[in-house]
Amino acid sequence: MSGRRGRPRAAGIRGPTSALTSYLAANNISAVDIRDSFRQRQQQAEAEAARAAAEGAENGEGPSNTNDEEEEAQAEAESSAMAAERSRKRKRNQEEMVAKIKKGKAAKKSKDAKKKKKRGSDDEDFDDMFDTYKKAKPLPGQLENCELCNKRFTVTPYSKNGPDGGLLCTPCGKELAKEAKATEKAKKPVVRKGRRKIESNRLDGLTFRGSKTLQQLCIEKLAKHSDDIEEFGDMPDSLMNRLSEIFSKKRAMKSNTFKLFLQPELTSLSIHEAAYLETEDFSQIFAVIPNLRKLSLRNCCQFKDENVDYMMEKALHLTDIQLLGANLVSNDKWIELFIARGVDLKSLKVEWLDAAFDDQAVEALATFCPNLERLKIERCKQIGVESIDAITRFEHLQHLTLCFQKEVPRARVVNMIHSIGPNLRTLCLEKFTDVEAEINDDLLEAIQTTCTQLSKLRFSENNECSDAGYVNLFIDWANPPLRYIDLNSTRDVDNTNPEGPEDFPIGLGSAGFHALMQHSGPKLEFLDIASCRHIDHAAFTTVFNPAKTYPLLREINLSFCPVVDTEVVAGIFRCCPMIKKVVAFGCFQVQDVVVPRDIVLIGAPKAQDAIEQFGQVVMDFQVEMQREMGQLGAGRVVPVMS
Amino acid sequence: MADNKETEYVTLVSSDDFEFKILRSAACIAGTIKKALDPQSGFRETTQNRVVLSTINGVVLEKVCEYLYYNQKHAESKDVPDMEIEPQLCLELLIAADYLDV
Structure with a gap:
């Protein structure tokens, strides 16, 4: 069997051969034949075993064997052809081997399948016979x-x-x-969302229980297919705003999608991320919407003088203007705008202006727009003390938010609070410090004596006012309880003395915090005391002891208050029935805290596992509360207040 | 249920007269339907156990019903997979969802 068939094949092999191969060839032994006969024997044994198991075997030759022999016979016939074709044949021989191996596998597979399908039936013999006579x-x-x-x-x-x-x-x-x-792909199990995604959702205030609302699902889907939408149709304003928000978030607010938001009957337009929009797009706004009253454009980098011109010409009912990062509008144009809108202007919000918008612009604003009720100027590099003096002249101002880059003498700020304080509902002063003047609590005193209608107070990043100042502010303050308090980062900053001066505690400390909660606790909805490092543990435990309740508190930020521990956080869960969000970055002592259902705990570096484990627990007090209030609608999105 | 008029299933009717009979508990996930079926409201819907939604067509209402059951099924579970929504249906569905308060 081997010698005759082996010869032509061996003769066809060229190229490098090992010493062993040539030795074996010299002795008329071919490795190919050895391999062939081995395989044959093996397949035979397999076939026999299969047949024995199936109790129906007569023919020793399996179907694959027959095929092999036929092939080989064919190969032999071929290989005895002309010598000129030898090189081609060598290649073919190789291919033949490959094909044979493939076929062997397939035959084995079909045999296995057969074995499984029917055991011991007469059909098998028939099949085998059929295979034998099947065309190769x-x-x-x-x-x-x-x-x-x-x-x-x-x-x-x-x-x-x-x-x-x-x-x-x-x-x-x-x-x-x-x-x-x-x-194969479809069979793979769905990979669980990564920890990063879970954490990202948590930071967005999404809790994980239950499904999203249908509106949310639709809005997300729409944002995904933003380019395919032709028009929104008759959409309520609230939905338009949410769509605008999500388009902005997904960076889908481009020239083409932006046009969807321009509808003639609108009176307000908010584009939260306008960085992709061009100058012509902004002109479209005023061409399409004649009755625009409220305009809010954030990151409108390409909003230029010509847009302001067009706005003055077309938008004759505009009362609220918010432009963030409109750095291509010149100083003179701002002044022209204020002259044009004049007494009609009710609200102006500008942020991140560094090239233009100086003291003169604020001066013009105060002169020509006396009816302004809401003013927000943050991070505008050009303005300084003269602007503070100009703001003093607004008689109807109700909401004031200021964050200056330049330092302003404290006396001027105090003067401003004294003159406009009584009307204010909102007062936000960030970073108003004065290193030159003597450290005192004049600012807090001014707020205490003049402001009596505040509902929102932000007084942050101040390292001058003392704990006693805060105590004075909140004790016997004629102002009703506040809704929103942000006193973050009011502490002494001195690396050599992290505890702060002991005889004269700087920043919101234990006593001040106590007074604050005494004053505003019943109405407080939002509290930010991040980085108020001098509040001690005892103060936290007294304020958040289970006997007290803060019925409306929804969100609290305790980040970087080092004394906050598991007890304090658990106390907050217990004292605040409405709490939705607790922020605790850098609170290393919060560990193993059991987070009740529908509450998000953010930060808490050492409690991550606990949060994931316990985020679904329904606490006994929650059950009680639910019983009292009836079935509480489980909100999925935590309201984040600004 | 104490009130014998309250059936287990209620009927939602679309603008093109398709009727969907779904569990009352699922239907009441939608705030508007819940209010309409609230026995204290005294609306006619409470006695008929039937809510006619003349602004919503059959295709959209079918999707809404699918969502209501989807919501009910996943009410207590974590990491719920988003429901499939055909993009071409999204806008109409969004307006319907706003109207129904879901």
């Missing part, structure tokens, strides 16, 4: 009809097997491979 599969290089599309094609070693065992042409084979890949 064509070899590489020969032609065959594709099993699926019936096209005639040349068989290669890479031709795929079809579902019924036949061969497939190249396009059909590719298709099949693709399908196989797709099903």
Whole structure:
């Protein structure tokens, strides 16, 4: 069997051979033949074993064996052809081997399948017989009809097997491979969202229980397909605003999608992220919406003088203007705008202006827009003390937010509070410090004596006012309880003395915090005391002891208050039935805290595992509360107040 | 239920007269339907157990019903997969969702 067949094959081999191969060849021993006969014996044994198990075997020769022999006979016939074709033959021989191995595998597979399908039936013999007489599969290089599309094609070693065992042409084979890949992919289990995504949701105030609202689902889907939307149709204002928000967030607010938001009957327009919009887009606003009253554009980098001109010409009902980062508007144009809007202007909010908008502009504002009720000027580099003096002249101002880059003498700020304080509902003063003047609590005193209608107070990043100043402010203050208090980062900053001066405590300390909660606790909804490092543990535990309740408190920020521990946080959960969000960055002592359901705890570096583990717990007091209030609608989105 | 008029299922009717019979508990996830079916409200819907939604067409209402059941099913579970919504249906569905308060 071996010698005769081995010869031509061995003769066909060229190229490097090992010493062993040539030695064996010299002795008329061929490695190929040894391998062939081994495989044959093995397959025979396998086939026999299978047959014995199936108790129906007569024929010792398995179907695959028969095929092999046929092939080999064919190969022999071929290989005895002309010597000129030898080099080609060598290649073909290799291909043949590949095809044989492939076929062997397929045969084995079909045998296995058969074994499973029917054991010991007479059909098997018939099948085997059938296999024996079936036409041999064509070899590489020969032609065959594709099993699926019936096209005639040349068989290669890479031709795929079809579902019924036949061969497939190249396009059909590719298709099949693709399908196989797709099903494999589909079978893979859905990978759980990563920790980062979970954390990101938590920071956004999303709790994980239950499904999103249908509105939320729709809005998210719309944002994904923002480019395909033709028009929004008759959409309520609240939805328009939410769409604008999500388009901005997903960076989908471009020239084409922006046009969807321009509808003639609108009276207010808010674009929260206008950085992708061009000068022409901004002009569109005033061309399309004639009755615009409220305009809010954030990051409107390309808002230029010409837009202001057009706005003055077209938008004759404009009362509220918010422009963030409109740095291409010149100083003179701002003044022209204030003259044009004049007594009609009710609200102006500008932020992040560094090239223009100086003291003169604020001066013009105070002169020509006396009816201004709401003013917000933050991070505008050009303005200084003269602007503070100008603001003093607004008689109707109710909401004031200031954050200056330049330092302003404290006496001027005190003067401003004295003159406009009585009317104010909102007062936000960030970073108003004066290193030159003597440290005192004049600012807090001014607030205490003049402001009696405040509901929102922000007084942050101040390292001058003392704890006693805060105590004075909150004790016997004629102002009713506040809704919103932000006193973050009011502490002494001295690396050599982290505890602060002991005889004269700087910043909101224990006593001040106590007084604050005494004064505003019943109405307080939002409290930010981040970085108020001098409040001690005893103060926290007394304020948040289970006997007290703060019925409206929804959000609290305790970040970087080092004494805050598990007890304090648990106390907050217990004292504040409405609490939705607790921020505790840098509070290393918060550990293993059990977070009740529908409350988000953010930060808490050492409690991450606990948060994930316990975020679903329903506490007994929550059950009681639910019983009292009836079925409480579980809000999914935590309201984040600004 | 104490009130014998309250059936387990209620009927939602779309503008093009498709009727959807769904569980009362699921229907009441939608704030507007809940109010309409609230026995204290005294609306006619409470006696008929039938809510006619003349602004919502059948295709959209079907999706709404699908959502109501989806919401009910996942009410207590974590990491809920988003429901599939066809993009072309989104706008109408959004307006309907706003109207129904879901």
